[in-house]
Amino acid sequence: MSFDIGSSATNTAGPIGGGTGPIGGAANFDEEEPLLDELGIHPDQIWKKTKSILNPFRVNPTFHKDSDLSGPIFLYLSFCLFQLLAGKIQFGVILGWIVVSSIFLYIVFNMLAGRNGNLDLHTCTSVVGYCLLPVVILSAVSLFVPQNGAIRFGVAGVFVIWATRACTNLMVAVADGGEEHRGLIAFYPQIKKRE
Template sequence: MSKDFNVPPVIFPSAGNPNAIPQRRPTAPFQPSRSSNPNIPFMSFDIGSSPASTSQFNPISGGISANFDDEPPLLEELGINTKQIWHKTLSILNPFRVKPDLHEDADLSGPFLFLMGFGLFQLLAGKLHFGIILGWVTVASLFLYTVFNMLAGRNGNLDLYRCLSLIGYCMLPIVMLSAAALFVPQGGVVVFVMMGVCVMWATRVCMQLLVELASCGDEHRGLTAYACFLIYMLFSLLVVF
C-alpha cells in the first residue's frame, strides 16, 4: 500500500516575478558593509587609494600627534644639559674667579666626561687606568664627604652626590696635565713643575666651591684644602709615574 506525500512546488525567481527572493551579492573581504555605521572608522587595505598618513601615536597624551616638534631632545630626557656642562667647565678654567652659583645643581655627566678623557690620555701614554680612576674617585668622594661633615659637625650639609660632582669637575686641570704629559719627557723638571701647578689649581677651585656651597666650611678652609690637595696629588702621580 503506497502513501502519498504533499510536496510544495519549487518556484525559481525570475526578473518578472515580484515575489522573487533578492540575491545577496558577495562582498570583497575586509570591506565594510553598507549597513554598518558610517561613523565607525575602518582601515582601508587599498594602499594606492588611501592617502599617506603622517600622524603617530603619542603614548603620553593617549592620542595622535602630528609630528615630533613637541618632543623634548634626547639629551634633555636623559638629564644631560650640555650648556650647563660648558659653563661649569669655563668656570673651572679661571681659578681666581670661581662661580659657585653654576655648581649649585650637581650632575655627573661632566665629571664622567672628564674622567673618561683622563683615562683616554693615560691609555695613549700606555697606561690602562680606567678602573683605577673610577675607583679612586669613589673613594676620594667618600673621604672628602666624611672629613668635611666631621669638621662641620651637625651643621654640615654636604651630600655625597654634590661632593662627587665637585671632585669630578675639578679634575679638569689633572686631565690637562695628562694631555700635556704626552709631549713632555717623563721624569724631567718640566713635568714636575706642571704637576705642581695643576695640583694647586685643582685644589684651590675645589676648596673654594666646597666652602661657598656648603655651610660651616669657611672656618675649616685650611683642612678642606689639605684634603683636596691629597686627592689631586694622588691622581697626578698616575700621570708622572
C-alpha cells in the same frame, strides 16, 4: 582556532598605523623635549661650569650650586682617554679614587659641620669631578712633555695646586660653614693626588 584576517587588516589603531586608538593619534615629535634635556644633560651648563674651573684665580661657585654628574663623567672619560694614549690603562683606578675622595670628603665635612652639614654626596661628587679638569689638562700636556726632568714635575705641581685650589674654593662656597674647614678640605686632595 580561527584567524580573522579581514578584521585585523582594517584595525589601524595606535601611533604606527596612524589611526586613533587608545594610545592616541599620529605621532607628534614637535611637542617632545630634546633627548639631552630628558636625560638631564645640559651642555650649556656643563660648559659654564668648565669655564669657571678654567680660571685658576677666581672660580665662580654660583654655577656649581646645581650639581650634575654628566660633566664629571665626560671629564673622567677624557682623563682615561689621555692616560690610554700614554699607554696606561687605569679606568678603574681613576674611578676608584674619584669615588673614595668624594665619599671621604662628604663624610669628613659633614662630621665636622655637625648639624649644620648640608653637603650631599651628589654635590660632593660633582665638585670633585669638575675639579678634575686641571688634571685632565695635565694628562693631555704630559703627552708632549719629555718624560724625565724637573720640567715635568714643575708643570705637574702647578696643575695639582690649581686643582686643589679650585676644589677647596668650591667646597667652601657650596657648603655652608665650610670657611672654618678650608685647610682640611685643601689638605685631603693633596694627599690623594700625591699617591
